[in-house]
Amino acid sequence: MRVGVIGAGSMGAGIAQVASTAGCDVDIFDQSENACQKALEKLEKILTRLIEKGRINQAEKESVLGKINIVSDLNKLKDADLVIEAIIENEKIKKELFSQLSKLVSKHCIIATNTSSLSVTNLASVCDYPERFIGIHFFNPAPLMPLVEIVPALQTDNEWTNEVYQIIKSWNKSPVVAKDTPGFIVNRIARPFYGESLRIFEEGLADFITIDQSLKIIGGFKMGPFELMDFIGNDVNYAVTESVFKAFYYDPRYKPSFTQKQYAEANWLGRKTNKGYYDYSKDYSYSDVDLDKNLANMIVNRVLVMLINEAVDALYLGVASEEDIEKAMTKGVNYPKGLIEWGRERTFSWCVSQLDELYGKYHEDRYRCSPLLRQLANS
Numbered sequence: 001m002r003v004g005v006i007g008a009g010s011m012g013a014g015i016a017q018v019a020s021t022a023g024c025d026v027d028i029f030d031q032s033e034n035a036c037q038k039a040l041e042k043l044e045k046i047l048t049r050l051i052e053k054g055r056i057n058q059a060e061k062e063s064v065l066g067k068i069n070i071v072s073d074l075n076k077l078k079d080a081d082l083v084i085e086a087i088i089e090n091e092k093i094k095k096e097l098f099s100q101l102s103k104l105v106s107k108h109c110i111i112a113t114n115t116s117s118l119s120v121t122n123l124a125s126v127c128d129y130p131e132r133f134i135g136i137h138f139f140n141p142a143p144l145m146p147l148v149e150i151v152p153a154l155q156t157d158n159e160w161t162n163e164v165y166q167i168i169k170s171w172n173k174s175p176v177v178a179k180d181t182p183g184f185i186v187n188r189i190a191r192p193f194y195g196e197s198l199r200i201f202e203e204g205l206a207d208f209i210t211i212d213q214s215l216k217i218i219g220g221f222k223m224g225p226f227e228l229m230d231f232i233g234n235d236v237n238y239a240v241t242e243s244v245f246k247a248f249y250y251d252p253r254y255k256p257s258f259t260q261k262q263y264a265e266a267n268w269l270g271r272k273t274n275k276g277y278y279d280y281s282k283d284y285s286y287s288d289v290d291l292d293k294n295l296a297n298m299i300v301n302r303v304l305v306m307l308i309n310e311a312v313d314a315l316y317l318g319v320a321s322e323e324d325i326e327k328a329m330t331k332g333v334n335y336p337k338g339l340i341e342w343g344r345e346r347t348f349s350w351c352v353s354q355l356d357e358l359y360g361k362y363h364e365d366r367y368r369c370s371p372l373l374r375q376l377a378n379s
Ligand SMILES: NC(=O)c1ccc[n+]([C@@H]2O[C@H](COP(=O)([O-])OP(=O)(O)OC[C@H]3O[C@@H](n4cnc5c(N)ncnc54)[C@H](O)[C@@H]3O)[C@@H](O)[C@H]2O)c1
Pocket: 006, 007, 008, 009, 010, 011, 012, 029, 030, 031, 032, 035, 085, 086, 087, 088, 089, 090, 093, 097, 114, 115, 116, 117, 137, 138, 139, 140
């Protein structure tokens, strides 16, 4: 299979590695030839490290590298069976690219976008044959993260969705199918992990370390929300929240936080600037934190119930199947268990009572309970 990758940044390079490792011939194009060269140099280093760790041998390294070919002209992708775009997240630039690309590839070529926040349907609209256009959303780093969200546009033919599903599976990834709605599955359902934690901080109920430690020690999450936002980058995480909020016509459930906005404005982006919610020039001993059990339970319950509500509501609105929602949150963001299963364990009636209590206290639409959660609690 011949795969074209457009954009040789962090995602494009990773996707090229995944496809070539799976045995595809990969042509990679970037408007900056230097970016392609850098991507190949980085890949060479990654593969050398994999040899040192005994994960691959020299022949495998050569085979992966040998299958990747840098092309300096978009026209060279004309014989591709599948083209995956991973360029800058800009609607206008992506549309210009797809309009041009869809005219030069064969009508059997699948054209895919790796966009995280734009409407796949909107991008498909500029293509000749929009029925072969689809979202293939990899997570960062693509070679390590198993989850891939497959997002058919309104125009996508089912036949292509099934074909893409099989291709992604054959690349050793775990595909899920998501409706083309803001944030798809993971970036929608995960919002309260950050948003509710920031809100708890803003209300002065707990500091960053207490919230992180509560969710890790009692909640079982691998990383706390503030550690994770520092890892992702406050600029990137804030931009995703803001775009989901706008795309949902300002639904208060997805309201961004002033705290995070200011951290981004102050350039306290997290690990990449050495300062975010934590100061990375210092060593932290998290174990020194003495957790107040009642406070820690309140934090976990509040964040967890918001996540469960979001997952159940995504199911209610047909964003994905229950199986795919559970798979997405465990494989895409490493949650300790599926959120719907977690809700069932805690009991759905407990979830409803927690949400109703929050709603009763704040009278904000942010805490409205999903109709399906109420229905599950009553059944
Ligand atoms: N970084 C992430 O965590 C992540 C995760 C999932 C999806 N995505 C999505 O993947 C896409 C790429 O993200 P990234 O983080 O790899 O970006 P990046 O900035 O690392 O790389 C983008 C590359 O695209 C190239 N480019 C820009 N315009 C181009 C054009 N018109 N034609 C050809 N090449 C062009 C740039 O030179 C650059 O090398 C975005 O749509 C983003 O939303 C990113």
